[in-house]
Amino acid sequence: MTEKTSRKPSPARLRQEARILRAAEKVFAGKGFSGSSMDAVAEAAGLSKQNLIYYFPSKETLYHRVLQDILDLWMEKMAFIEDPQAEPAELITAYIRGKLELSRDYPDASRVFAHEVINGAPVLKNYLLSHLKPLFERDSARVRQWIADGKIDPIEPEHLFFCIWASTQTYADFASQIQLLLGKTKLEQEDFDKAASLLTRMVLNGIGAK
Template sequence: MDIHVTDGAKRRDRLEGTILAAATRLFAECGFEGTSIAAVAERAGISKQNLLYYFPTKHGLYERVLDEVLDDWLARMAHLADAGAEPAEVLRAYVAAKLRFSREQPWASRVYAMEVIGGAKFYGEQIRARVVPLLRRDIEVFERWMADGRIARVDATHLLFALWAMTQSYADFAAQMTLVLGKPELTGDDFEDAERLIGDMVVRAVAAAG
């Protein structure tokens, strides 16, 4: 293996990571329209020309950021895939994974939220192609649980919508939460409290009648 090629690939990966991190923060703060390539380059500490070598257009950079966000989010959301597992454990793991994403990737969550709030003008097709099949798969898991009498009859689609809203709000509306709580940022204790409460609520909502 050519060591120089390997080192070059590593440097490229590191620089792309720096650019994507800077772009994610700016797109989250300013939206697509309010973010310029020049601003991303400045935040990344490189020249605009250098950035354009890696990402020739702002639209391409924005899509790459959203691709990275969705890849990470979907990788964490595999918890409902095993319909044979204990529903309560699966649901609590799902809540925990969603909250962990909100805590670890708040700017990524906000970029995605802003795109959706804006009507998914740039990323609607990708959401339809990747998120919708996942949602349908998870609904099928709920349906099998219901058919087996393992959980109560619920509207699985709206339950998942509620789960998304409850967990993602800890990233997307963290500023409001910190104002209410009178603290500069959400802490690990806040996320643990949220995980416990949301998990309890969801498990109780789907508990099969005794």
């Protein structure tokens, strides 16, 4: 039963697709889905638009693939590590560090995500509902348990997450503003260290942990 479709993608093809996806991520990161053109992606990837269309038959397809790759990275770091033993302070410290590393290493991914959410998450909505929300509620419940156990002060877990997400992602999404105000051409490890230090300190003191 030999099929005509989808035999086996050659390594060369996979490499080319990966190159295109990287280029597309960069383009979508700048102007979002509607603001980006296939021509722009093609140029960034170093091939013709028609050739790009050979690899990704439509802009929607391309965008969905970019988003999918981003989410694979993202979702993991959006949720706490599954370690029932871990104490609040260490868990949160690692969480903040992980999110900041994501902003440092994948700023374009963060910006594509930001574009999506800013205009109402038209594509991601269902995914966020089915995948992110359960994690979010599980982690919120865990924080509430900490409160019940007297390990931290009574605070609103949900808003704690919003604050941490915003403060860590801003180093990717708003990097241009931050660079401008710090007078730097790019953010350095030192900046991320300072951010981690301040944020961790604020959160831990704010919730009365440790």
